[in-house]
Amino acid sequence: MSLNAENVSWTRGGSLVVDDVTLRPSPGDTVGLLGPNGSGKSSLLRLMHGIVKPSSGAVLLDGEPLASVPRRRIARTVAVVSQHADTDTDIRVEDVVRLGRIPHRGAWGGDAVADDAAVTEALEQTGLQHKADQLWHTLSGGERQRAQIARALAQQPSELLLDEPTNHLDIRHQLELLSLVTRLPLTSVVALHDLNLAAMFCDQLVVLHQGAVVAGGAPDEVLTPELIARVYQVEAEVRHDPARGRVEVTFEPRAELAVPRRDGEVCGPRRTDSSPVISR
Numbered sequence: 001m002s003l004n005a006e007n008v009s010w011t012r013g014g015s016l017v018v019d020d021v022t023l024r025p026s027p028g029d030t031v032g033l034l035g036p037n038g039s040g041k042s043s044l045l046r047l048m049h050g051i052v053k054p055s056s057g058a059v060l061l062d063g064e065p066l067a068s069v070p071r072r073r074i075a076r077t078v079a080v081v082s083q084h085a086d087t088d089t090d091i092r093v094e095d096v097v098r099l100g101r102i103p104h105r106g107a108w109g110g111d112a113v114a115d116d117a118a119v120t121e122a123l124e125q126t127g128l129q130h131k132a133d134q135l136w137h138t139l140s141g142g143e144r145q146r147a148q149i150a151r152a153l154a155q156q157p158s159e160l161l162l163d164e165p166t167n168h169l170d171i172r173h174q175l176e177l178l179s180l181v182t183r184l185p186l187t188s189v190v191a192l193h194d195l196n197l198a199a200m201f202c203d204q205l206v207v208l209h210q211g212a213v214v215a216g217g218a219p220d221e222v223l224t225p226e227l228i229a230r231v232y233q234v235e236a237e238v239r240h241d242p243a244r245g246r247v248e249v250t251f252e253p254r255a256e257l258a259v260p261r262r263d264g265e266v267c268g269p270r271r272t273d274s275s276p277v278i279s280r
């Protein structure tokens with residue numbers, strides 16, 4: 001299976017939101033989609049899921065334009081975890097996860113044993129077994145996020161699209177979630193803001209800036225101080241850690257981001273000598 005974006009552009013309100021993007025994840029890879037707020041990550045994921053149609057170019061599922069693939073086949077193959085999932089209805093966590101089985105139902109129903117097994121496994125993988133009977137709207141933000149991921153896993157897709165899946169998660173669950181995603185025998189495209197998580201877990205990175213791809217490749221090729229300065233306007237130090245086999249990014253707070261205090265003084269970040277930087 002493959003899900004590729006080929007020279008995809010998407011225009012909205014007169015602006016080019018996604019600008020001639022080609023993305024061809026290798027089977028089994030985890031591809032990190034990076035870029036500042038508004039750079040087009042969510043829009044590209046929506047295009048790759050077929051929720052919106054490209055203005056030009058095409059998204060191909062196994063070489064076939066997504067627009068001509070039946071919705072049901074897309075749903076069996078591609079699962080999405082979006083940023084904003086919500087419901088007001090009284091639905092239990094297990095039932096949310098079970099929604100992932102809908103694409104597998106035929107006209108005469110589904111395979112109940114396979115459905116139960118997939119739901120149980122997805123709840124276990126996301127550490128939500130003990131929440132199975134709890135109502136969705138009583139979950140914390142992080143638990144809701146994990147329930148959405150469990151729903152996507154129950155779908156048993158070959159392609160997984162995740163839009164900032166670590167939002168709301170504490171550090172342990174961020175690490176667990178991304179390590180789960182990378183362990184699964186799936187091809188994943190995951191929009192991330194945390195460059196170190198991206199370096200730690202992604203096989204390949206693609207960086208978007210104003211809708212266009214400005215860098216792509218292995219994390220240690222992509223994450224350079226020059227790229228980070230150009231795209232995020234932030235000074236960064238990038239260290240190669242041979243023991244861990246990855247790069248680590250640390251950031252330099254910028255002096256011009258110093259904020260005025262109520263007493264008129266301007267406070268910047270703490271220096272490494274631990275004395276507060278205060279200038280008048």
Ligand SMILES: Nc1ncnc2c1ncn2[C@@H]1O[C@H](COP(=O)(O)OP(=O)(O)OP(=O)(O)O)[C@@H](O)[C@H]1O
Nearest residue numbers: 012013017035036037038039040041042043044191
């Ligand atoms: N339906 C739409 N109509 C008009 N503008 C849109 C639409 N969808 C997205 N945009 C604009 O396209 C740009 C890219 O948005 P998008 O949500 O894809 O960025 P993003 O990289 O995911 O951002 P973030 O990191 O903040 O989630 C933004 O400027 C947004 O306002």
